Amino acid sequence: MKTTRKNLDVVIVGAGAAGVGCGVVLHDLGIKNFVILERDRVGATFSRWSAEMRFITPSFPSHGFGLLDLNAVVWDTSPAIAFKREHLTGKEYALYLQTVVDYYHLPVQTGVDVQKIDPLPQQQGFLLKTSAGEIRCRFVIWAAGEFQYPRLHPFPGAELCIHNSQVSSWREIPGDEFLIVGGYESGMDAATNLVALGKRVRVIDRATSWANDHTDPSISLSPYTVERLKIAYSTGLLELVNDTCVEEVKRVKDGYAVYSEYNKWMSLTPPILCTGFTGSLSLIANLFSWQDGQALLTAQDESTRTPGLFVVGPSVRHGQVIFCFIYKFRQRFAVVAEAIAYRMGLDTSPLDVYRQNGLFLEDLSCCGNDCIC
Numbered sequence: 121m122k123t124t125r126k127n128l129d130v131v132i133v134g135a136g137a138a139g140v141g142c143g144v145v146l147h148d149l150g151i152k153n154f155v156i157l158e159r160d161r162v163g164a165t166f167s168r169w170s171a172e173m174r175f176i177t178p179s180f181p182s183h184g185f186g187l188l189d190l191n192a193v194v195w196d197t198s199p200a201i202a203f204k205r206e207h208l209t210g211k212e213y214a215l216y217l218q219t220v221v222d223y224y225h226l227p228v229q230t231g232v233d234v235q236k237i238d239p240l241p242q243q244q245g246f247l248l249k250t251s252a253g254e255i256r257c258r259f260v261i262w263a264a265g266e267f268q269y270p271r272l273h274p275f276p277g278a279e280l281c282i283h284n285s286q287v288s289s290w291r292e293i294p295g296d297e298f299l300i301v302g303g304y305e306s307g308m309d310a311a312t313n314l315v316a317l318g319k320r321v322r323v324i325d326r327a328t329s330w331a332n333d334h335t336d337p338s339i340s341l342s343p344y345t346v347e348r349l350k351i352a353y354s355t356g357l358l359e360l361v362n363d364t365c366v367e368e369v370k371r372v373k374d375g376y377a378v379y380s381e382y383n384k385w386m387s388l389t390p391p392i393l394c395t396g397f398t399g400s401l402s403l404i405a406n407l408f409s410w411q412d413g414q415a416l417l418t419a420q421d422e423s424t425r426t427p428g429l430f431v432v433g434p435s436v437r438h439g440q441v442i443f444c445f446i447y448k449f450r451q452r453f454a455v456v457a458e459a460i461a462y463r464m465g466l467d468t469s470p471l472d473v474y475r476q477n478g479l480f481l482e483d484l485s486c487c488g489n490d491c492i493c
């Protein structure tokens with residue numbers, strides 16, 4: 121049924137980790153006239169992970185001592201306690217998010233795709249065009265994530281390949297030898313899972329992602345992946361080809377020919393693309409000013425071009441500070457919620473508990489990963 125011209129204070133787009141976590145903060149502030157619009161189901165991105173994929177950030181029940189579980193989006197919860205597991209599957213995490221939604225009675229509407237956001241004249245709010253009709257609101261929080269649109273065509277012949285996001289389980293892919301294009305987290309996840317199944321794997325990466333020793337896991341492989349990579353490499357089943365850009369894939373008599381500028385490899389099975397995703401901000405790119413590929417945001421993560429439009433989740437960047445993990449971006453939910461609460465004239469003292477629990481990161485000058493040893 122079509123809904124038309126609802127008038128809401130806030131619309132959150134997306135019920136993933138960011139949308140659900142931010143929804144709880146709005147709830148805690150006493151904001152009632154809001155909705156979370158989700159085109160699929162709660163935690164849909166996580167539900168689609170392959171069966172073997174695990175969180176690379178560990179969960180641990182540390183919140184009783186003031187240190188939040190790295191994957192919690194609410195201060196008094198711990199996925200580690202819920203699932204008795206350090207590295208959760210995607211489906212487990214989606215269930216954690218659904219449990220949070222149920223506990224807080226968050227107003228999530230699933231199956232509603234937000235197709236367009238039109239700012240109203242004189243900063244009077246927004247008109248959202250959705251698959252369920254039009255909605256009018258004062259503020260929009262964009263939480264639609266970075267993992268919706270797989271890069272399926274990075275080079276000619278890519279349509280012959282399989283993107284890793286299309287794999288529901290590595291056990292179901294027929295063949296004994298595989299070629300993977302891309303050697304960052306997704307590529308190494310695919311490679312280590314295939315090697316664990318006894319398959320021979322070649323990974324081709326345009327850089328040398330596995331040797332990047334940057335201290336920020338947003339830039340280099342996580343310790344969990346490096347650990348798995350060492351085990352996979354020691355089997356002799358894994359070959360790593362670095363500083364090589366795949367330029368084309370062709371179907372040939374015995375399989376697939378994979379070309380770089382100077383080399384050619386054969387693969388009996390369709391090559392696997394681990395070439396990443398295009399972020400969802402691309403859908404509403406016109407509502408932001410851009411610099412070096414980053415949407416410019418204010419200190420409260422509001423579009424510098426469209427007042428009233430906020431962003432939460434891994435798309436948030438401030439210069440060199442990248443918020444692409446839950447333990448990072450959850451610290452900005454309360455910052456956004458406070459900005460909205462101020463403008464609505466609400467009491468912001470419910471946010472004190474967020475400050476006390478390390479969930480209110482305002483001063484980004486302290487964000488760094490330097491280590492003395």
Ligand SMILES: Cc1cc2nc3c(=O)[nH]c(=O)nc-3n(C[C@H](O)[C@H](O)[C@H](O)COP(=O)(O)OP(=O)(O)OC[C@H]3O[C@@H](n4cnc5c(N)ncnc54)[C@H](O)[C@@H]3O)c2cc1C
Pocket residue numbers: 133134135136137138139157158159160161162163164165166174175176177232233234235263264265266267268305306309400432433434444445446447
């Ligand atoms: C291989 C891999 C491993 C990862 N491991 C970790 C990890 O260990 N730790 C970690 O913190 N992160 C990890 N991540 C990243 C993790 O997936 C993101 O941190 C997380 O998904 C971001 O949450 P989000 O809510 O911003 O986006 P999502 O979880 O993608 O949620 C966005 C939601 O918005 C909905 N949506 C999108 N567009 C619309 C629209 N137009 N209208 C309505 N709804 C819409 C989607 O259906 C989706 O449910 C990993 C990612 C990958 C690819």
